[in-house]
Amino acid sequence: CKKFPIVVNTWDFTNATIKAFEVLNQKGKTVIDAVVEGCTICEEQQCDGSVGFGGSPNEEGETTLDAMVMDGKTMKVGAVGGLRYIKDAIAVARHVFQYTKHTLLVGDQATEFAVKMGFEKQNLSMTNINEFMDDWKNKSCQPNYWMNVLDSEHKCGPYEKNENIAGNEIKVTLVDNRNHDTIGMIAIDEDGNIAVGTSTNGLTYKLPGRVGDTPIVGSGGYADNKVGGAAATGDGDVMMRFSASFLAVELMRNGKTPQEAADLVIARIAEYFPDSIAAIVVLDKDGNYGSACQIFESFPISIYNSELDKVKIEETKCR
Numbered sequence: 001c002k003k004f005p006i007v008v009n010t011w012d013f014t015n016a017t018i019k020a021f022e023v024l025n026q027k028g029k030t031v032i033d034a035v036v037e038g039c040t041i042c043e044e045q046q047c048d049g050s051v052g053f054g055g056s057p058n059e060e061g062e063t064t065l066d067a068m069v070m071d072g073k074t075m076k077v078g079a080v081g082g083l084r085y086i087k088d089a090i091a092v093a094r095h096v097f098q099y100t101k102h103t104l105l106v107g108d109q110a111t112e113f114a115v116k117m118g119f120e121k122q123n124l125s126m127t128n129i130n131e132f133m134d135d136w137k138n139k140s141c142q143p144n145y146w147m148n149v150l151d152s153e154h155k156c157g158p159y160e161k162n163e164n165i166a167g168n169e170i171k172v173t174l175v176d177n178r179n180h181d182t183i184g185m186i187a188i189d190e191d192g193n194i195a196v197g198t199s200t201n202g203l204t205y206k207l208p209g210r211v212g213d214t215p216i217v218g219s220g221g222y223a224d225n226k227v228g229g230a231a232a233t234g235d236g237d238v239m240m241r242f243s244a245s246f247l248a249v250e251l252m253r254n255g256k257t258p259q260e261a262a263d264l265v266i267a268r269i270a271e272y273f274p275d276s277i278a279a280i281v282v283l284d285k286d287g288n289y290g291s292a293c294q295i296f297e298s299f300p301i302s303i304y305n306s307e308l309d310k311v312k313i314e315e316t317k318c319r
């Protein structure tokens with residue numbers, strides 16, 4: 001039976017879910033509008049500090065943004081990675097989608113594109129950035145993402161070219177639960193059109209230039225009208241190695257339910273990286289959903305569909 005229009009997204013970002021559901025029910029708006037406007041709410045409200053400006057600085061203290069939108073009807077995608085100085089990451093991704101034949105623009109040139117499209121350059125830094133970076137340095141720069149570098153300078157960034165690379169491993173510490181909450185939203189409109197939208201400021205203290213899974217098609221999100229969609233959150237450096245969202249959709253294409261697909265994706269990641277935080281939400285074309293996670297203390301998802309009179313949150317049990 002028909003369970004759409006529906007919006008499902010990662011975490012308890014209910015304002016974003018409500019916004020997307022409202023847009024789905026507005027005349028003349030598309031499912032792409034719904035995920036873009038929904039994720040934009042999170043960027044503006046800086047959901048958990050992990051979406052939008054003013055969160056997750058890299059090891060030089062700069063916040064950069066990753067976002068993507070994918071249309072499951074046409075299989076068109078627009079995305080930005082490492083976007084600098086522009087707050088509206090998913091809106092810029094949508095401009096890539098709508099006004100170019102490309103899929104992904106990155107870094108300074110993504111910024112230049114955005115400026116040409118009329119977006120305003122702004123400072124994305126945290127207001128208390130100096131304090132935040134000092135605190136990190138006082139904690140021996142943990143977490144950090146360097147490995148196999150000998151000299152202690154690398155432990156604390158910023159990166160300086162150094163030939164002295166040797167076998168001493170600096171342990172990479174897991175980021176904690178709270179600095180790690182990307183929005184990944186899947187929506188289906190009344191006609192069964194599916195779209196996915198994602199937006200994040202990535203990992204805190206990442207190396208400058210690092211782009212995570214969020215703007216990578218098939219990793220941070222994937223949608224196909226014929227099957228369904230998926231969106232991932234967690235340690236993107238690990239998750240993108242498994243094309244987590246694509247894998248979930250393909251598993252459904254081969255007959256798995258959304259819950260089975262979600263469980264299998266997390267199990268696959270667990271085979272190699274049992275200590276990495278990873279979570280996925282999966283929606284099939286009929287509006288059935290499932291979710292799975294590992295390591296996260298909790299992974300709520302939020303849902304709004306035509307059978308509900310208000311948005312609801314469901315907790316996922318992590319393995």
Ligand code: SD4
Pocket residue numbers: 050179180181182200201202203211212213214232233234235236237
């Ligand atoms: C990343 N996957 O940049 C994102 C971060 C995230 O929950 O999902 N946080 O790796």
